[in-house]
Amino acid sequence: MTNVGIVLISHSAKVVEGIYDIITQMVPNVKVELAGGTDDGEIGTSVEKILQAIDRTHHEKGVLLFYDIGSALMNAELAVEMTEHENVAIAEAPLLEGAFVAAVESGMGKTLEEVKEAAESV
């Protein structure tokens, strides 16, 4: 897949799994990876999970991260600083609605900047 990838970050694995189902039902040609919950499967976020999701998603068009509350943004920012990949951005948008719009735009072959802008105007 050569479209902008999407990483969903939430305190809950169930939340991102549900959003994944909603998005992939309509947009099959965009890579969506999940970073829900902590390494132990508890409520929380994990910078390692986010880094791994970025690795799985990444290619030359870049990756857009979506987050929910609290530590999710801080860990997303840390992951952007720590990852070896370029073209990784964080969308300031609602997790579900933002990621959904982003996936649709990405599926149309838009650039990372275009996808981010569309998501942030939700």
Add this chain to the structure above:
Amino acid sequence: MELQVADVIQWMEKSNDSIQANKDYLSSLDRAIGDGDHGINMARGFQEVVSKLTTSDYQTVSDVLKDVSMTLLSKVGGASGPLFGTAFLKMSTTVKGMEKVDANQLGEAFQEALNGIKLRGKANKGDKTLVDVWEPVVEFFKSSDSIDANALAEVAKQAMESTKELEARRGRAAYLKERSIGHLDPGSVSSYYIFTALSEVLQKGA
């Protein structure tokens, strides 16, 4: 004062002792105005820190602090992970390559840690976060060349207690607005334990 590798490890061991002993207290503070997992998260993180430090060999203070940071980042879970992890990472880079640090260098490291916490958490003094303890401690280090261990503990204690009457503007507690008044900020209390532990290490003549 002069902190060497063994002193920093002891500082972290003492911090861990306090956090383990007050794990339930920290969680109860967090239940009042947050999500109630602060004690569990910090206890897990610092236990891992001590396990890591006591089974590794270090030449420099900066390498010890880097391992503290990486362990907290990956093991804590809540917002405290990225915040305390960032603090220790900034300290590590500030004293990079140093085998020991004096009071001025430690003060510089704390200043950078504070900057990192503020940037990461987008918080300022008065927002009822750990910044309310770290900033007075940084000012204390800047105000004097020789650090009095008892005075350090007292500064941290007063700063921690000052969070009780504040209304939270950052973190989970901020959703509660004025209902957050009258409760101590859990991150400030665990920061207080960390600075008290440092004070104990300094008291022993580090």
